[in-house]
Amino acid sequence: MSDTEDKKPEGGAEPITIRVKDQNGEETMFKVKRSTKMAKVFNAYAGKKGIDVASMRFMLDGEAVDFDSTPEALDLEDNDQIDCFLQQVGGASDEEGAGDAKTEDAPITIRVKDQTGEETMFKIKKSTKMKKVFEAYASRKGVDVAALRFLLDGERISETDSPKMLELEDEDQIDCVLQQLGGCL
Missing domain, CATH: 3.10.20.90 (Phosphatidylinositol 3-kinase Catalytic Subunit; Chain A, domain 1)
Structure with a gap:
């Protein structure tokens, strides 16, 4: 069979499209191999937006995405979406007051x-x-x-x-x- 799109090769060789959506609802698409580290996607996204990648937080289903993970490890499928948020600006570290969401200085x-x-x-x-x-x-x-x-x-x-x-x-x-x-x- 010459049509490789119908086949699903082993080992993450088939590229998938990942959608990165910002807080304003704007989406940016990336076509990557399932074995590509997410750091490559996130750095490319930050470069397109002109924002330091360190000031961004990437989330999948409400959970932070590790830069070392891959689409394969995250069980991402074609056209899955990752949400991008600007990381908290200022304030105390995440550990301070983390136990009590009703603290006076809660985010x-x-x-x-x-x-x-x-x-x-x-x-x-x-x-x-x-x-x-x-x-x-x-x-x-x-x-x-x-x-x-x-x-x-x-x-x-x-x-x-x-x-x-x-x-x-x-x-x-x-x-x-x-x-x-x-x-x-």
Whole structure:
């Protein structure tokens, strides 16, 4: 038989397509051998997005994916999806407060919404300075942080504020707008 697509060779020789989906729902496809280390996929994805791979977390069915694993070891099939999230910005290490999800500094997810309506989510501790969120957002969007203004209920947020100071709760939204230059006539 000359059609190799109908055969399933042993040892991970048949390539499969893996979909990597970001927080905004955008998908990037990679065709890889079942024996390829996931680190190669993740590094290629980070390169395409222009983001440091160390600031990303890759999840499969809610579990972190090890960079040394392979599609074969993960039992991935053609067109399976891996979710990509920006890793937590700032705050304490994962071990601190991990036992009690209701601790005062438990991570919350905040949504940053731009003028086009696009949302970017960040999982941060309530004690994290907003400066870290602003810098991570600007870096992800490829914009100078000085050109952006972040607002909560129409009021400008300071870099030194924290979610706790702003009384932000899980899934709260802040708005991001481009700084207006010039004035009125």
